[in-house]
Amino acid sequence: xxxxxxxxxxxxxxxxxxxxxxxxxxxxxxxxxxxxxxxxxxxxxxxxxxxxxxxxxxxxxxxxxxxxxxxxxxxxxxxxxxxxxxxxxxxxxxxxxxxxxxxxxxxxxxxxxxxxxxxxxxxxxxxxxxxxxxxxxxxxxxxxxxxxxxxx
Amino acid sequence: xxxxxxxxxxxxxxxxxxxxxxxxxxxxxxxxxxxxxxxxxxxxxxxxxxxxxxxxxxxxxxxxxxxxxxxxxxxxxxxxxxxxxxxxxxxxxxxxxxxxxxxxxxxxxxxxxxxxxxxxxxxxxxxxxxxxxxxxxxxxxxxxxxxxxxxxxxxxxxxxxxxxxxxxxxxxx
Numbered sequence: 001x002x003x004x005x006x007x008x009x010x011x012x013x014x015x016x017x018x019x020x021x022x023x024x025x026x027x028x029x030x031x032x033x034x035x036x037x038x039x040x041x042x043x044x045x046x047x048x049x050x051x052x053x054x055x056x057x058x059x060x061x062x063x064x065x066x067x068x069x070x071x072x073x074x075x076x077x078x079x080x081x082x083x084x085x086x087x088x089x090x091x092x093x094x095x096x097x098x099x100x101x102x103x104x105x106x107x108x109x110x111x112x113x114x115x116x117x118x119x120x121x122x123x124x125x126x127x128x129x130x131x132x133x134x135x136x137x138x139x140x141x142x143x144x145x146x147x148x149x150x151x152x
Numbered sequence: 153x154x155x156x157x158x159x160x161x162x163x164x165x166x167x168x169x170x171x172x173x174x175x176x177x178x179x180x181x182x183x184x185x186x187x188x189x190x191x192x193x194x195x196x197x198x199x200x201x202x203x204x205x206x207x208x209x210x211x212x213x214x215x216x217x218x219x220x221x222x223x224x225x226x227x228x229x230x231x232x233x234x235x236x237x238x239x240x241x242x243x244x245x246x247x248x249x250x251x252x253x254x255x256x257x258x259x260x261x262x263x264x265x266x267x268x269x270x271x272x273x274x275x276x277x278x279x280x281x282x283x284x285x286x287x288x289x290x291x292x293x294x295x296x297x298x299x300x301x302x303x304x305x306x307x308x309x310x311x312x313x314x315x316x317x318x319x320x321x322x323x324x325x
Binding site for chain 1: 153156157160161164165168169172182185186189190193250251254255256257259260262263264278279281282283288303306307310313314316317318
């Protein structure tokens, strides 16, 4: 009985893993005299054959559906990436506008002294000739045409 | 994108079949297959072209299926085997069998009933070995388990299915 168990393990192994030619011969010799193990081998072979006889049918448009989903996903991802880039560029442009404005204001204050401009006039000048144009330039990034538009 | 379309053409059917063995339900399998392809699209750069594509694909599908089943059957899973990721796959499906619909011979029909109640862990091992013809090393890669575990699952699965014939034949005469 213990011997049969060993042979059955060997039979299982012969279907699942590589076994040596010697082991194969051993099984062959054993099943000539052992009906129990012979039946075991036949049933195992029959089980594996049976497993290979399952045929699953796919939905007819399954592949097309997947391709469509992937195309849509690619498109969405691409648009999302573009939007992220545009918003990042806008943030940088905005930052540069304010930093630039601060610098220009300092320089304009110095230049305004010889020509007797007061602070309000300098502020108005910087606002009209520097801050507003640079803000408009930054906002233009968000209003770019097509898929480069930051505002979806 | 064209390469991916070719892969879908080549593997979609087998992917759905694998997920069917794993989940035991057609609608889960179809949904998960779509999710798997999206994951492939997102993580394509992680695929190292030296190995076969199929095991990598099945491994992605398996992880998604486990997460999906975990969400679906969370309560049951925490009662059975809380710390084992594979625990989700030990839960047999109770729905009508897709295996009976796929059986193309009398023997396959006999096996269909057993397959439905067989724990998915064993079902997937049998599928990967005998239908996908994956090597044990490739199976180990898909299942994230050592080859000894893989072979033990195959043997247990085979034993459970073999009994369908043993009982059937003894009842028959």
